[in-house]
Amino acid sequence: MNYSVIVEVTLRPGIADPEGATIERALPxxxxxxxxxxxxxxxxxxDIEALDAESALASAQSLSDRLLSNPVIEDAAVRLEE
Amino acid sequence: MNYSVIVEVTLRPGIADPEGATIERALPxxxxxxxxxxxxxxxxxxDIEALDAESALASAQSLSDRLLSNPVIEDAAVRLEE
Incomplete structure (x- = not known):
């Protein structure tokens, strides 16, 4: 089956975020x-092909940790699209 | 009150996505x-300061459309963080 997956890659707490800081300074x-x-x-x-939702999420999490994010400074949160 | 807002900026359907295409080609x-x-x-x-959730979302949407996205090619979806 095909599952639609959404991955959110965010900087870990405490890691400097120059892009966010620049936006914040510009807003006022x-x-x-x-x-x-x-x-x-x-x-x-x-979209990812998998036997069930659980294995779709597991593959997507592994893919995200290895290819879409840098686990040293980033967290990757995976969820199924509603 | 302070509201935590999440903004998802995505390319509109039909707009070419070279970053996504490159990732897809690399995966196999x-x-x-x-x-x-x-x-x-x-x-x-x-975090945005507003009187209620509705006006927090309205400000965040306007901010997102004007500063965080390019409405010609991108959609900005705003939601409150749970």
Missing amino acids: ALGFSGVRAVRAGKLFRF | ALGFSGVRAVRAGKLFRF
Whole structure:
């Protein structure tokens, strides 16, 4: 069966996020106040062939840890698309 | 009140996705078969000050459309973090 998977790759807590910090600094000048703790990450979506949802998620997690993220500084969260 | 918001920026359907296509081409050689339709996007998370959840989402959507995405080729989906 084919499962649609969504992977959210985010920087681990404590890792510096220059992209998020730059966005946060730019916002007040652009008219948006009260925005804090901006963190930037990556998002992937793909279809994966597997026997059941559990093995689809397991393959997707292994793929994400090995190829889509850097486990030293990033977390990859995998879920099925609704 | 402070609301945690997650923004998913994805390429619109039909827009070419060279990053996703490159990942998809690389996967079989790396031992992952049966993966199709890879699409890459961006993910942002931030805290926003607002009177209620509805206005937090409205501000976040406007911010996302104007600053975090290119509405010509991208969609920005905003949701509250659980």
